[in-house]
Amino acid sequence: MIESTCFHCGNDCGKTIINFDQKTFCCNGCKTVYDIFSTHNLSCYYDLQSAPGAIPEEIKGKYDYLDTHTITEKLIEFDNDNTQIVTLYIPHIHCSSCIWILENLHKLQPGVTFAQVNFPEKNVRITFNTEQISLKEVVILLSSIGYEPYISLDDYASGKKRIDRSLIYKLGIAGFAFGNVMFLSFPEYFEISEYWLEQYKYVFRWLMFAFSLPVVFYAAQDYFISAYKGLRSKILNIDVPIGLGILVLFLRSTSEILFDLGTGFFDSLTGLVFFLLLGKFFQQKTYSFLSFERDYKSYFPVAVTRITKAKQKYERKEESVQVYDIKQGDRLLIRNEELIPVDGILIEGNALIDYSFVTGESESVTKTSGDKLFAGGKQVSGAIEIEALKSVEQSYLTQLWSNDIFTKDKSASFINLTDTVSKYFTMAILCIAVLATIVWLSIDMSKAINVFTAVLIIACPCALALARPFALGNVLRIFGKSKFYLKNADVIEVLAKTDTIIFDKTGTITTNKKSKIAYQGLQLTRDEESLLKNTLRASNHPLSRSLYAILAEQNIYTLDDYQEHIGKGIEGKSEQNTIKIGSSSFVGNQNESELLNTTIHISTNDQYKGKYVFYNQYRKGIKNVFHTLAKTYNLSILSGDNEGEKEYLKRILPRKTTLLFNQKPNDKLTYIKSLQQDQQKVIMVGDGLNDAGALAQSDVGIAISENVNVFSPACDAILDATKFDQISNYISISKKAIQTIKSSFIVSFLYNVIGLYFAVTGQLSPIVAAILMPLSSISIVIYVTLLTNIYSRKLEK
């Protein structure tokens, strides 16, 4: 059989290939999208990138809430006459074809007047005419072509985000001043005592002074503020010597030109600020399409359907209601694949709730009418009706976020490497400056003040301050390329210090996609296999579907009888044969097994045959990862799941690994806390909301994500699930990066010693400063960038 892939989405077409227009498609959805594009002359979409599309999802009724004016009002950013502008986050945006098709949206729907994609943030800004199209129709249009927007409660709550551009301004100003001051000070570098240069040098000097003003008072203000804050809390951070250096540079230069003593050091001053800001800019790598601060809000829908009873008993009305407005006693309709927003009681329908994200249990649970349902679960079989017991803020899940740990700022208590070193550094240069001044006071009074300022100028730790941002900024980028996204550069430093790693089980070391299924029991005959497959075909239960997918191909025929017993199993009948598939008691199994794993039991004609056992599928390379890490780390596994897999895990994992099961979200948090009290630095690797507390409590919280664009809980780093086996590499690179920074400190001290020699002997001329400063900075930058690049080569791209 020839393997064929879908022309639209690139997926394997599997067994049911749809041929259309001489192309192959995996499903009708993809075919429809292709059809839409080709009839609108937009097939160029497929030329830019092959198979760029996504399968459109079923969205019937999902966006009905967009008809409600109070809800749309919050989502729309601009509303005037009949023009509205909305920015929608679309996770599927991933290639140039996506940009092209979205910006040509007006060809599909004339009501859209303008669309602009922001690729790094994965959003599209759509301007549309309300007379021709509504927001709901825009969203449905996007969904129908496979670009379903992701609208969550987060969009609703947050107002317009202001973008902080001050660093770019500062960098621009410093660069502008640096360049111009360099030009203006050039003549004096060579001390050409030509007549007309002599005459104009005052103009040049005052111009340089003018250019340096915005640099000192605007571009460098962060350093002064930070130095002041540091001093007030009695910390000598790196910004103290920097701020002091800048201030002394400016004062001495100004007095020099004021009293006609020399040119001053305006070139070094502006250059210094420019390089420092450049380092800051480089370190500030942000992944704008990811969010590290998410809580339940970005997981929850904006609105749900509320059922209100009219006066007559059987007449019911459905309306969309904002989730914050849900009150106790409200009747809610939860459709298939929708999330339960509040704690409630099941009133009607077959509830099969997937709590894997909330509790870590891998198996969906069946609930019957009258059972209590917790917020955060996802309904996976058909529509249900629930009655709300609490409001959103009071629900069990959302209360987890009221724990103190979520309001504590981790970075505030963190003192980075540079600041640690700078404490001693600042003390040392102050001592040298004072000593040198005292010595010069006894030799040549007039030079003493010159020497004092020269020491402070040359000791300004430019190279020292640049080593860390460039090294860590570079590592941040390298990690980002291999799909390990860090919140900021500090994370690398903390990562290098850790000694304990804790893993969650479900979804972290297991994949949530495929589970391994094994059959135990009597051999099934061919007829039985065929009957089994055909019975499963009719069922919508997730377990049935995964079992169906792995069974051998059979002829499809219609069953004579088919029955579904909620919470028990299914029953199928064809000719004389009947089959029962489901729980152990349902099929009449006498020997109750002790296995805790998920099982499906089979009986034919009331005779017990055997069972299919579902095992968790562990991520590839898990054994290697654990054995490599066990050499240097204490490892534990904390699982919210039952002990079903304990024996297996014990077998494959290193002996030292601690295994704890049935852990509630809060247990995980306290466990980490107790480790931290024993002075351990903990990395938590988790995925779901149930790990959110643990991720926040740990020193480094890493969220594993199958698809980095969809929800992941608040954390310090997001790791793409396919890169799980690289985890030990990331940690070792972080350690190497810190070593690199330390070694570069030594190099920069050497530069300072050379500079101090000039300063202490009273020979610091502007030209020496102008050469030494950029030279030391640039060589340090090259040094750390090269080294970190070499260390990172072993990462697989």
Place this chain on the structure above:
Amino acid sequence: MGVIYVLLTISIIVAIIFFIAFILSVRNGQYDDIYTPSIRILFEDELVKESKEKSPVSTKNNQS
């Protein structure tokens, strides 16, 4: 020798004009997304038929 003053003034005015242009471009949001335009510029040629109607990409719409 007064020519030096003239030249200095002109050069600084030119420099400041470019500097203002930079500030304005940042304020208009041109630096918020520095990736997408690099792709967008390649599209124009491939558009078929009614492509000319497409309004020029304006950054003014961005929030400032």
